[in-house]
Amino acid sequence: xxxxxxxxxxxxxxxxxxxxxxxxxxxxxxxxxxxxxxxxxxxxxxxxxxxxxxxxxxxxxxxxxxxxxxxxxxxxxxxxxxxxxxxxxxxxxxxxxxxxxxxxxxxxxxxxxxxxxxxxxxxxxxxxxxxxxxxxxxxxxxxxxxxxxxxxxxxxxxxxxxxxxxxxxxxxxxxxxxxxxxxxxxxxxxxxxxxxxxxxxxxxxxxxxxxxxxxxxxxxxxxxxxxxxxxxxxxxxxxxxxxxxxxxxxxxxxxxxxxxxxxxxxxxxxxxxxxxxxxxxxxxxxxxxxxxxxxxxxxxxxxxxxxxxxxxxxxxxxxxxxxxxxxxxxxxxxxxxxxxxxxxxxxxxxxxxxxxxxxxxxx
Ligand code: ATP
Ligand code: MG
Numbered sequence: 001x002x003x004x005x006x007x008x009x010x011x012x013x014x015x016x017x018x019x020x021x022x023x024x025x026x027x028x029x030x031x032x033x034x035x036x037x038x039x040x041x042x043x044x045x046x047x048x049x050x051x052x053x054x055x056x057x058x059x060x061x062x063x064x065x066x067x068x069x070x071x072x073x074x075x076x077x078x079x080x081x082x083x084x085x086x087x088x089x090x091x092x093x094x095x096x097x098x099x100x101x102x103x104x105x106x107x108x109x110x111x112x113x114x115x116x117x118x119x120x121x122x123x124x125x126x127x128x129x130x131x132x133x134x135x136x137x138x139x140x141x142x143x144x145x146x147x148x149x150x151x152x153x154x155x156x157x158x159x160x161x162x163x164x165x166x167x168x169x170x171x172x173x174x175x176x177x178x179x180x181x182x183x184x185x186x187x188x189x190x191x192x193x194x195x196x197x198x199x200x201x202x203x204x205x206x207x208x209x210x211x212x213x214x215x216x217x218x219x220x221x222x223x224x225x226x227x228x229x230x231x232x233x234x235x236x237x238x239x240x241x242x243x244x245x246x247x248x249x250x251x252x253x254x255x256x257x258x259x260x261x262x263x264x265x266x267x268x269x270x271x272x273x274x275x276x277x278x279x280x281x282x283x284x285x286x287x288x289x290x291x292x293x294x295x296x297x298x299x300x301x302x303x304x305x306x307x308x309x310x311x312x313x314x315x316x317x318x319x320x321x322x323x324x325x326x327x328x329x330x331x332x333x334x335x336x337x338x339x340x341x342x343x344x345x346x347x348x349x350x351x352x353x354x355x356x357x358x359x360x361x362x363x
Contacts, residue, residue, distance in 0.1 A: 004316055005067040006037045009044040009060070012080075012089060013289025014299035014353075015073025021301035021357025022071065022308050025325065028361050029312075033321060040067070044096070045075025045089035045289075055092030064096055068274075069315040070282040071308060072096075074289040097137065100280045102269035103168070104175040105137040105248065106310070107286065109235065109255040110326075114333035115264070115342070126258050131238045132179060133255055135248020136172045137269060139164055140198075142245050162198045164244065169205040175270060175279075176242035177214035182319065184239030186218040190227040190247055202244065224251070231255050262287040263300030263341040266307035268314055281315045283307040293340075297352040300339040302329055305360060328363035332356070335363075 006026070010019035029035040042048075042060045049055050055075070064070050075089040085091070096102075111129040144163030149156055173189070180187045189206045191199035203221055210219045222230065224247040230237065231251060235258055243251060256265050265287065271280030285303030293299055306329065313322035333342075337359050340350040351359070 003036045003038045004069070006039045006311070007063055007067040007070045008039060008041045009064075009070060010041070010073040011044050011075040011289065012046040012077050013074055013291050013294040014287075015045075015075065015289055017294070017297070017299050017353050018285065018301040018304040019071070019073045021353060021360070022304050024357050024361050025305055025308060029321065035316075035318070035321065044072065044092045046077055046080045048092060049080065049083065049087055049089065053087070055087055055089050056095050061095065061099060064100060064282075065280075068276070068278050068281075069311045070096065070100075071304075071311060072282060072284040073304060074285065074287065076289050077291045077294070096282060097269060100269075100282065101138065101271045102280060102282055103136060103138040104172050104270045105135040105252075106179070106268040106270065106314070107133045107135065107252040107256060108266065108310070109133065109252075109258050111259045112264075112330045112333050114330055115260050117344070125233075125235065129235055129258060131235060131255065132183065132240045133248060133252040134172065134176050134179065134240060134242045135252055136164075136168065136243070136245050137248075138245075139168045140245030162196060162244075162246070164198045164202060166201065166205050169202050170209050171272070173206045173209045173242060174213070176240050177210065177217050179314075180217045180240040181214075182313070185216070186220075186239035188220045188222055188227070188238055188241050190222050190224040190241060190243040190251065192224050192247075193221075194223055198244070206242070227251060228254065231258070256286060261300065261341045263303055263339060264306070265303050266310050268307070268310045270314065278315050281311065283311045283315075297354065298340045298350070299353045300341050301353050301357050302339075302360075305329065305357070325360075328360050331363045332359045335359075 010016040045055050075093050080089050109131050111126045116123045116127040141160050141162040144161030147160050149158050176187050191202040193199035193203045267286050269282045273279050285307055309322040309325040312318040337351050339356050
């Protein structure tokens with residue numbers, strides 16, 4: 001059987017720096033765990049604009065559509081701030097998401113034991129936390145029509161429309177239930193069915209999909225405002241949370257920060273299954289290109305390394321190997337190794353991007 005294929009798009013700023021460390025990890029899995037990947041690399045974002053005058057060429061887009069998973073670093077930087085909107089680095093990433101139809105955005109909030117003290121929240125609230133927020137990414141109020149700023153009588157009115165079709169709700173609900181089966185087997189769906197029609201339909205469709213296809217998974221419903229409160233009060237009550245584009249934007253940012261630094265947070269964006277049964281998939285750290293620290297060796301590579309762990313789990317059915325990698329990260333942190341972003345008020349000497357990558361491979 002052919003090796004699984006990976007397209008690496010390291011991008012701009014610290015993207016290539018953190019991706020170099022992921023390549024070491026991929027190399028380790030090939031050498032030590034007999035898991036070879038066919039890795040190809042290409043350009044996205046500002047570097048693609050510099051080379052080709054576009055943040056994503058058609059050829060790269062085609063490659064992304066044909067591989068088993070795409071691993072992306074970060075795009076953008078001050079050098080590109082004045083570019084025309086149509087060729088901005090971020091447009092490369094948006095095109096990937098749109099054309100691959102990546103409708104399920106997975107953002108874990110996971111607290112590594114070694115960092116439980118680092119969080120600003122009480123240790124007993126976050127220690128051992130391991131939840132997953134699934135945000136619908138391709139529809140809802142960010143895309144619904146009508147939208148725009150119109151004139152009504154003698155004043156202007158800004159309009160956005162929250163719009164969800166049954167099939168859009170159904171497919172992201174299925175992603176949530178599938179994921180829950182690989183985790184704690186529990187889904188909490190969040191909307192505001194008390195005040196929004198889209199929320200009423202959301203709750204109805206999720207309930208129906210659950211009853212017909214996933215009755216073995218525990219399902220609960222929560223109004224999203226209560227959900228926000230519960231996430232901060234007692235996040236460990238959740239396993240998988242599924243919600244719409246807008247609520248997911250807010251809830252996933254809030255949940256992510258339960259656990260510490262931006263430099264720790266991975267993400268996955270998944271689409272429909274391909275012919276081989278694997279979902280269309282793009283994995284990337286939550287952080288951006290961090291131009292303020294690019295080139296200084298300060299970037300924390302863990303978010304990008306954990307994004308590869310998500311690829312192992314969700315694209316390649318290697319959950320055990322993903323856990324192995326996450327345990328290596330936890331061990332290194334438990335040993336006290338920290339990049340600069342993870343230094344607490346007590347201080348200490350930070351290690352570099354490459355030292356962190358090497359330590360994780362060694363662990
Ligand atoms: P984007 O618009 O692409 O999301 P941004 O401007 O919102 O980017 P980042 O580029 O993620 O934000 O940077 C925000 C801050 O977090 C910066 O100070 C940056 O140095 C820091 N930061 C981001 N990623 C990392 C990392 N991997 N390691 C250390 N610090 C990081
Ligand atoms: Mg940002």
